[in-house]
Amino acid sequence: xxxxxxxxxxxxxxxxxxxxxxxxxxxxxxxxxxxxxxxxxxxxxxxxxxxxxxxxxxxxxxxxxxxxxxxxxxxxxxxxxxxxxxxxxxxxxxxxxxxxxxxxxxxxxxxxxxxxxxxxxxxxxxxxxxxxxxxxxxxxxxxxxxxxxxxxxxxxxxxxxxxxxxxxxxxxxxxxxxxxxxxxxxxxxxxxxxxxxxxxxxxxxxxxxxxxxxxxxxxxxxxxxxxxxxxxxxxxxxxxxxxxxxxxxxxxx
Ligand SMILES: [Fe+2]
Ligand SMILES: [Fe+2]
Numbered sequence: 189x190x191x192x193x194x195x196x197x198x199x200x201x202x203x204x205x206x207x208x209x210x211x212x213x214x215x216x217x218x219x220x221x222x223x224x225x226x227x228x229x230x231x232x233x234x235x236x237x238x239x240x241x242x243x244x245x246x247x248x249x250x251x252x253x254x255x256x257x258x259x260x261x262x263x264x265x266x267x268x269x270x271x272x273x274x275x276x277x278x279x280x281x282x283x284x285x286x287x288x289x290x291x292x293x294x295x296x297x298x299x300x301x302x303x304x305x306x307x308x309x310x311x312x313x314x315x316x317x318x319x320x321x322x323x324x325x326x327x328x329x330x331x332x333x334x335x336x337x338x339x340x341x342x343x344x345x346x347x348x349x350x351x352x353x354x355x356x357x358x359x360x361x362x363x364x365x366x367x368x369x370x371x372x373x374x375x376x377x378x379x380x381x382x383x384x385x386x387x388x389x390x391x392x393x394x395x396x397x398x399x400x401x402x403x404x405x406x407x408x409x410x411x412x413x414x415x416x417x418x419x420x421x422x423x424x425x426x427x428x429x430x431x432x433x434x435x436x437x438x439x440x441x
Contacts, residue, residue: 192250192257195354199264202350207343208275212336214282220332220399221283227396228328229288231321232280234297235273239266241301242310249307265351272344279340293392311359312378312418313385318348318355319414320389323407327400352414356421363422375419386411 190198243262250258277287304310322345329341366374390397390407397407 189357189360192255192261195261196257196264198350198354199261199268202347203264203267203271207346208336208339210278210336212339214279214334214336216283216332216334216337220334221285223399224328224331224396225280225283225285227393228276229280229285230291230293230392231324232273232276233288233291233294235269235276237266237269237298237301239263239269241304242266245305245307245310248305261354265354268347268351272347275340275343279337282336293388296388308359308362308374311355311362312381315352315355315359315418316382316385316415317389318352319411319418320386321348322352322414323402323410324389324393324397327397327402330401331396331399356418359418360422378419382411382415 239262243259243266246259246262250256280287300313325341325344325348329338329345332338363371363374386408390404394404397403402410
């Protein structure tokens with residue numbers, strides 16, 4: 189477990205890492221484009237949120253806990269997401285594709301975000317979506333031969349790994365403050381949210397996932413493994429390395 193100050197410094201340093209060589213020209217083929225570009229446009233849009241509602245929820249949450257560094261960490265976390273959106277947008281510009289302004293999936297998520305001021309709802313939603321992002325950007329990277337796009341995906345994957353750890357730790361604190369009935373209720377609605385979200389993501393992006401070698405069964409198994417890890421984590425503590433590695437092997441088959 190790390191405190192908010194740790195995460196603030198982590199994001200501050202990580203934001204200045206330059207891991208993408210923009211001198212590499214985009215070399216995506218016509219066929220690769222036809223399989224992933226629509227999906228990439230939608231994902232790019234999703235990465236560009238201003239995060240006003242998330243900051244408002246974090247401010248309320250940090251006041252309750254007297255933890256001002258949490259808001260600072262969240263603001264840098266949002267900047268990192270915007271960096272992903274900007275990098276993907278820059279890539280779309282380079283390959284002559286437009287940055288879309290809205291789509292149905294984004295409209296649904298934005299509506300939910302507007303209605304929500306709970307840090308718990310934010311945190312579990314972000315964990316589910318970011319776990320899907322891990323599978324997604326790996327699939328995009330595997331679907332193309334373009335060095336530039338692959339390095340953009342690798343950069344995002346490195347950031348998202350830390351984001352999930354950051355959010356898992358926050359959910360752990362929130363979950364540990366609950367009584368037994370509240371915990372049972374929480375796990376129930378986390379599961380409903382999880383199944384609804386992963387199906388929405390699969391049906392919206394199945395073509396791109398398949399181009400990267402991820403079929404529905406493999407996607408669901410990987411997502412289930414990651415979700416199970418979070419549920420286990422918030423009850424006790426991180427799984428021992430060996431057990432965790434065993435699950436990864438089992439569910440990533
Ligand atoms: Fe992201
Ligand atoms: Fe993220």
